[in-house]
Amino acid sequence: xxxxxxxxxxxxxxxxxxxxxxxxxxxxxxxxxxxxxxxxxxxxxxxxxxxxxxxxxxxxxxxxxxxxxxxxxxxxxxxxxxxxxxxxxxxxxxxxxxxxxxxxxxxxxxxxxxxxxxxxxxxxxxxxxxxxxxxxxxxxxxxxxxxxxxxxxxxxxxxxxxxxxxxxxxxxx
Amino acid sequence: xxxxxxxxxxxxxxxxxxxxxxxxxxxxxxxxxxxxxxxxxxxxxxxxxxxxxxxxxxxxxxxxxxxxxxxxxxxxxxxxxxxxxxxxxxxxxxxxxxxxxxxxxxxxxxxxxxxxxxxxxxxxxxxxxxxxxxxxxxxxxxxxxxxxxxxxxxxxxxxxxxxxxxxxxxxxx
Numbered sequence: 557x558x559x560x561x562x563x564x565x566x567x568x569x570x571x572x573x574x575x576x577x578x579x580x581x582x583x584x585x586x587x588x589x590x591x592x593x594x595x596x597x598x599x600x601x602x603x604x605x606x607x608x609x610x611x612x613x614x615x616x617x618x619x620x621x622x623x624x625x626x627x628x629x630x631x632x633x634x635x636x637x638x639x640x641x642x643x644x645x646x647x648x649x650x651x652x653x654x655x656x657x658x659x660x661x662x663x664x665x666x667x668x669x670x671x672x673x674x675x676x677x678x679x680x681x682x683x684x685x686x687x688x689x690x691x692x693x694x695x696x697x698x699x700x701x702x703x704x705x706x707x708x709x710x711x712x713x714x715x716x717x718x719x720x721x722x723x724x725x726x727x728x729x
Numbered sequence: 730x731x732x733x734x735x736x737x738x739x740x741x742x743x744x745x746x747x748x749x750x751x752x753x754x755x756x757x758x759x760x761x762x763x764x765x766x767x768x769x770x771x772x773x774x775x776x777x778x779x780x781x782x783x784x785x786x787x788x789x790x791x792x793x794x795x796x797x798x799x800x801x802x803x804x805x806x807x808x809x810x811x812x813x814x815x816x817x818x819x820x821x822x823x824x825x826x827x828x829x830x831x832x833x834x835x836x837x838x839x840x841x842x843x844x845x846x847x848x849x850x851x852x853x854x855x856x857x858x859x860x861x862x863x864x865x866x867x868x869x870x871x872x873x874x875x876x877x878x879x880x881x882x883x884x885x886x887x888x889x890x891x892x893x894x895x896x897x898x899x900x901x902x
Binding site for chain 1: 750757856863867875
């Protein structure tokens with residue numbers, strides 16, 4: 557049982573390649589945005605989430621949920637973007653759940669201006685490289701991973717026990 | 730030309746699925762580490778990078794380079810991990826390039842203890858779901874994306890001009 561959970565050499569290669577793709581793609585998309593539109597990929601994600609929201613405003617908590625980051629990291633970045641006059645904050649007197657974050661005119665111009673170049677970079681670095689068939693195949697793989705993790709979360713307690721058992725099978729040096 | 734750079738509906742679906750896989754996988758691996766080993770995925774990455782380094786120590790700058798984060802984010806997390814007695818800092822008198830970060834005994838126990846459960850989670854959520862053939866195919870896709878971005882970086886100036894041209898082809902509203 558102990559040996560079964562170790563990754564084989566070829567699995568390590570796959571995992572490293574997958575991580576290298578993610579990191580290289582993230583960095584290339586970030587560089588393109590910073591260079592051509594003067595926003596980072598993180599800032600762009602926040603601008604886009606707000607621009608796509610109903611009424612073009614979101615609470616900090618919802619932005620964190622939408623882009624999948626910790627709330628403290630999002631708060632910090634939003635404060636910097638307010639100083640750069642990309643975002644506005646509106647306090648809501650009748651609601652204690654915090655303020656609304658919206659786009660300034662500059663923020664809206666930034667997200668609209670950045671989108672075209674960003675999409676061109678996604679096409680260039682990803683879709684042109686993979687081609688239609690491989691892209692469809694990747695979509696299938698992604699859907700299966702997401703579904704499997706959802707199922708694992710549903711049966712969380714047994715999964716936890718199984719992992720704890722495997723972990724205790726070998727003591728650290 | 731302007732229309733050509735927009736993503737089709739099916740491309741948007743692929744891109745969303747790819748992002749959803751990344752996010753779901755990151756979250757599941759982070760949860761498993763926090764639950765079973767009391768370290769976050771970010772902390773685990775730092776512990777692992779140091780544990781794999783020659784002499785088991787690294788500078789903050791090198792840790793940032795290895796795991797692909799901004800130096801400020803790495804510095805912040807390292808300070809928290811020093812407080813938790815997972816990392817040590819050694820100033821080097823003959824070298825102005827900053828201090829060395831190493832593992833405490835607790836830090837070394839943490840990374841060794843966490844690895845077994847983490848690897849089991851990677852197997853469960855990724856390799857068991859994809860199977861050998863799909864995993865190999867994903868490795869091939871990843872290698873092509875990484876290579877294409879490397880080539881694009883080499884011819885950076887024309888790439889920049891082409892993107893700038895596409896971006897200016899449509900004004901924001």
